[in-house]
Amino acid sequence: xxxxxxxxxxxxxxxxxxxxxxxxxxxxxxxxxxxxxxxxxxxxxxxxxxxxxxxxxxxxxxxxxxxxxxxxxxxxxxxxxxxxxxxxxxxxxxxxxxxxxxxxxxxxxxxxxxxxxxxxxxxxxxxxxxxxxxxxxxxxxxxxxxxxxxxxxxxxxxxxxxxxxxxxxxxxxxxxxxxxxxxxxxxxxxxxxxxxxxxxxxxxxxxxxxxxxxxxxxxxxxxxxxxxxxxxxxxxxxxxxxxxxxxxxxxxxxxxxxxxxxxxxxxxxxxxxxxxxxxxxxxxxxxxxxxxxxxxxxxxxxxx
Numbered sequence: 201x202x203x204x205x206x207x208x209x210x211x212x213x214x215x216x217x218x219x220x221x222x223x224x225x226x227x228x229x230x231x232x233x234x235x236x237x238x239x240x241x242x243x244x245x246x247x248x249x250x251x252x253x254x255x256x257x258x259x260x261x262x263x264x265x266x267x268x269x270x271x272x273x274x275x276x277x278x279x280x281x282x283x284x285x286x287x288x289x290x291x292x293x294x295x296x297x298x299x300x301x302x303x304x305x306x307x308x309x310x311x312x313x314x315x316x317x318x319x320x321x322x323x324x325x326x327x328x329x330x331x332x333x334x335x336x337x338x339x340x341x342x343x344x345x346x347x348x349x350x351x352x353x354x355x356x357x358x359x360x361x362x363x364x365x366x367x368x369x370x371x372x373x374x375x376x377x378x379x380x381x382x383x384x385x386x387x388x389x390x391x392x393x394x395x396x397x398x399x400x401x402x403x404x405x406x407x408x409x410x411x412x413x414x415x416x417x418x419x420x421x422x423x424x425x426x427x428x429x430x431x432x433x434x435x436x437x438x439x440x441x442x443x444x445x446x447x448x449x450x451x452x453x454x455x456x457x458x459x460x461x462x463x464x465x466x467x468x469x470x471x472x473x474x475x476x477x478x479x480x481x482x483x484x485x486x487x488x489x490x491x492x493x494x495x496x497x498x499x500x501x502x503x504x
Contacts, residue, residue: 204236210227210274211224230271234247240283251271262296275288306431307432314423315417316330317421323413324379334436336371336376337437342361342362345367346358346393348384357369387402397409442472
């Protein structure tokens with residue numbers, strides 16, 4: 201079997217369209233580099249190690265690790281289908297750099313409050329969108345996937361699309377529901393898409409519009425520093441971590457595929473750790489330690 205045929209069959213397996221397109225981005229250059237007519241059985245470990253070495257020269261370590269996972273998935277699938285006896289990718293290493301506790305990409309609370317306050321006074325749609333991002337930590341793609349049919353204001357959740365193309369429940373509270381209701385009342389075209397643009401078409405907005413209005417809000421509200429919508433997602437995660445929310449719950453809220461990803465939102469700075477240790481020096485003696493734990497007041501705690 202040719203490597204190109206194996207690649208095309210691999211993409212045709214039961215895979216979400218968005219996942220297939222992401223796999224294609226990784227594998228199409230690999231197939232071209234190996235030679236599309238090359239026999240699958242003639243692909244060697246040395247070939248893939250050389251290709252991985254080339255990737256390391258161009259991409260970040262975490263991206264190389266992600267690409268390696270996809271390459272391994274292709275050849276594992278070929279082995280499972282008995283197209284090859286052994287996977288030439290079986291010993292490729294997926295080294296992910298450990299999370300850097302100093303790499304905090306969250307938007308500081310005082311700066312975030314500036315744009316929320318400004319949007320509330322000037323633009324109901326942008327205010328509602330900000331509230332959804334703050335309350336749920338949803339990615340921009342998930343935000344734009346919201347529809348009225350999949351959003352329940354009474355029960356305060358929305359089904360939103362995740363990175364892989366599936367859907368998950370994004371929970372919010374009464375203040376966000378109120379902001380959404382305010383936008384619904386102002387929305388000119390009462391269609392299913394929650395986020396629509398200006399007339400005459402009132403078409404659903406795209407990701408570029410979200411980034412544009414976010415940058416505009418930052419500028420008009422006098423925000424210092426450069427931030428983008430995904431920073432709000434990190435603000436949500438770090439806020440939950442500093443509030444003492446269990447990592448399993450944060451992982452569900454953020455819709456992470458692995459709790460190891462969520463670990464970046466756990467507090468690491470010495471000052472916070474020392475405060476918790478001293479406040480709960482005798483927690484081992486408590487009958488119900490889960491009730492005894494008291495995180496610092498996050499409204500006054502400065503996000504690091």
